[in-house]
Ligand code: DGT
């Protein structure tokens with residue numbers, strides 16, 4: 001039983017209770033508890049040994065007993081009984097993005113849906129929209145949701161994959177002598193989603209590495225076990241491949257297994273032009289049209305491999321065949337932004353709205369990260385589900401910020417807001433309120449299904465307000481869960497340039513919004529970018545590395561990014 005599993009069970013209980021039209025307070029209590037456990041930085045088993053469970057925010061006596069039962073027995077009797085009372089297809093339907101308990105109930109009661117295949121078939125045949133309570137749009141969304149689920153079931157978020165891969169690397173390093181070890185594949189390129197995890201090793205004791213790998217605590221099933229290559233499936237259903245290579249081939253293997261495939265193809269084409277051959281073992285000179293008998297000229301390090309075909313080292317995030325080899329040939333690769341360039345975070349929530357920590361806790365954590373400033377940007381009044389602040393609460397919050405700024409030296413908390421753009425494009429606070437804030441972020445949280453024209457107009461109108469500084473999560477997508485709303489990004493970026501509005505790369509792993517491709521277009525148009533975490537608790541402030549990874553994949557440099565500026569420079573804008 002881990003945090004993830006327990007929060008999943010609590011969410012499932014909330015879904016069932018909602019399906020059964022049970023008490024709203026009870027449902028909300030389960031959801032709050034699930035969120036709280038999911039966000040804990042500590043393993044709940046460890047936590048429970050030293051602390052009472054009801055010291056977790058949102059956990060009272062009843063829920064702490066349930067957690068205890070789960071930790072002790074690995075199961076929860078009341079949950080098992082509750083599950084029995086609901087047909088299995090309801091759970092399958094609720095996994096589809098866009099299908100909540102109410103819709104699932106309607107589909108089950110009215111259409112006797114008993115499989116997802118049947119639901120897909122009925123959606124295609126427009127049988128769902130014939131129901132009196134189901135709109136055509138919902139039908140289209142259900143179909144999209146099923147297709148998204150089919151597509152996403154074999155990919156995981158970088159935010160989940162990378163920590164998992166790093167954990168494995170650390171585990172293997174501790175267990176046996178290892179000369180070199182790297183995460184390779186899409187996780188090393190920091191792609192937003194990752195299909196499987198690739199690990200490359202060189203070691204004097206390859207057999208010991210293989211033994212430890214297949215016996216990791218997270219291993220569910222061993223798929224392949226060999227001397228130089230093994231594959232396992234983790235308990236979460238993720239495939240992990242490991243390869244052990246000779247030190248003399250390590251660089252060539254790392255280039256090969258980092259990919260992307262398309263980058264590797266371009267690299268090999270370039271080698272052929274230079275009468276060389278590149279493979280996962282090394283770079284060879286070609287004699288009489290064949291590499292056999294050719295001399296090995298590189299392979300130990302990646303730098304050596306790139307240099308052998310006349311290229312400077314190419315950072316993994318750029319290896320997507322998006323012009324990086326041409327740029328490297330001309331020695332025109334960008335000097336990519338690094339996490340150490342970041343001097344503050346522009347999008348952080350506190351417990352004034354839906355965050356868990358206080359402003360002071362968030363500020364002190366940021367200071368410890370070496371930042372000079374943080375923008376506390378809680379939600380505005382109409383976003384009630386996220387604890388949006390009334391004007392009076394905002395005044396109170398700003399006073400608290402003034403007090404904290406007197407207390408914490410060498411650091412500044414800036415007054416901000418994530419102001420909601422309503423369905424007509426109006427902002428949720430008046431200009432009178434906005435003018436007293438240091439930083440105004442504007443965001444869409446409702447009306448996701450509006451037409452492209454309407455959504456785009458809303459954002460453009462928000463940018464026209466002279467107080468709005470940043471457009472946050474500009475497409476509203478949630479990776480593997482919700483498609484972006486229909487927004488004309490070219491129009492938004494053009495208007496951002498015209499009005500001097502900054503565009504956000506939100507580093508929350510489910511968002512990574514704006515994405516790498518659009519961020520690159522934005523910077524080429526001269527639009528400034530802010531890298532943020534959208535943190536709701538202190539640990540999430542560390543997600544800045546994911547915002548930075550999107551920026552790096554977008555070829556951004558220090559000068560493209562707002563929060564590489566010092567506090568003094570920011571205050572002068
Ligand atoms: P994914 O789908 O998220 O796992 O993405 P990757 O890039 O990690 O792809 P994967 O795991 O299939 O392969 C890892 C790397 O190995 C890939 O980036 C490049 C290399 N590779 C795999 N298969 C081939 C191939 O057929 N040709 C070449 N040139 N490289 C390959």
Ligand code: CA
Nearest residue numbers: 185186196197
């Ligand atoms: Ca992979």
